[in-house]
Amino acid sequence: MLTQPKPEDALTAAEPFATNERAAVYRAIHTRRDVRDQFLPDALPDDLVMRLLDAAHAAPSVGFMQPWSFILVRDEATRAQAYQAFSRANAEAENLFSGDRAQTYRGLKLEGIRKAPLSICITCDPDRAGPVVLGRTHNPRMDAYSTVCAVQNLWLAARAEGVGVGWVSIFHDADIKALLGIPERVEIVAWLCLGFVDQLYSEPELAVKGWRERLALADLVHEGRWPQDEA
């Protein structure tokens, strides 16, 4: 007679990692950078790309809906069209800054779409698990948030693999949807540029280049409730 496996049979021991393993996780977290320009042209091996996608697929998702899809864009002509979509939007964005800020903004080149050998468009399908999703009933954005967790998993795995990742967010959705044939109902969460890197900034590039400084963590941590003086 077949017996149904009990949920508790799937519970396994979960000790803390050894010191050196824990250090490796923190190293990935603290040395990960948003790469805009330092990509090497070498193609990424298929097995490496699959490890990164598998890491993304291991992300938490609301109601285990796994709403993500991954469109791999290697073709140079398609990447050139994406770069044009970015460039148009970037020119619009530039006009929103003035004076020194505008000059600094213009100095922040973003060549990743053209230089990196692989782009990955990561999408969120809100209908992946039907209309009512466990955990999304009171926060309709939980599906996109799950997809962002997949992005961050991929990013950290990439750091460990010596692969740089840049997240491009400056484009009109409609341009990229038309380019890749993405249906209207599906949300584009991230356009990532990926390529090997042999150098990374020791601090976020926007800090290095004087755009904005790292905030003090202590100012962002509050005991018990939101601070009274920060309404």
Place this chain on the structure above:
Amino acid sequence: MLTQPKPEDALTAAEPFATNERAAVYRAIHTRRDVRDQFLPDALPDDLVMRLLDAAHAAPSVGFMQPWSFILVRDEATRAQAYQAFSRANAEAENLFSGDRAQTYRGLKLEGIRKAPLSICITCDPDRAGPVVLGRTHNPRMDAYSTVCAVQNLWLAARAEGVGVGWVSIFHDADIKALLGIPERVEIVAWLCLGFVDQLYSEPELAVKGWRERLALADLVHEGRWPQDEA
């Protein structure tokens, strides 16, 4: 004479991790679970909590705006009130499922808010870096997405520390904002329950308990464009 440091001085060598370090990163990614019930009551040491928050603070953020704040909720009475807010919303959610699904849903206990010794409410302040944010000009959700990256960093660091994390998303924002004094303009991105764990499910709990299966990654990866047959 003082010379301004050049951005390229901040570039440092970025080799791939050693094999065992890489394995540790993947281990954190693949064994991380959304913990609902297995929390141990022991308080988390302050230095450990700060390492987790520091990991969160190392997340990428659009325009380096670092929009996150972390409210630490240890007080039992406050957690009991949060649990009540969750319970009310959960009863509403339960009514959206019927038949077997409703029964399975009722069986998915979520005791983390009460059992875990620490809750962290992670928020996103859209005004942290002024009205115009580099990279948010064409996607207004990028600030919340940055905050989700912080959540995932914290979650993976916690796994390496032997700390379980559960993300609660079933509550009315207004209830939690009133409880913690969070201003209207600030978004609650996540309520996380944290505590030591000595056991974790080998697969996501919702898979173990028959709610939903893991999808095949190959079905979610597409070359070049969205598949024609999935409009």
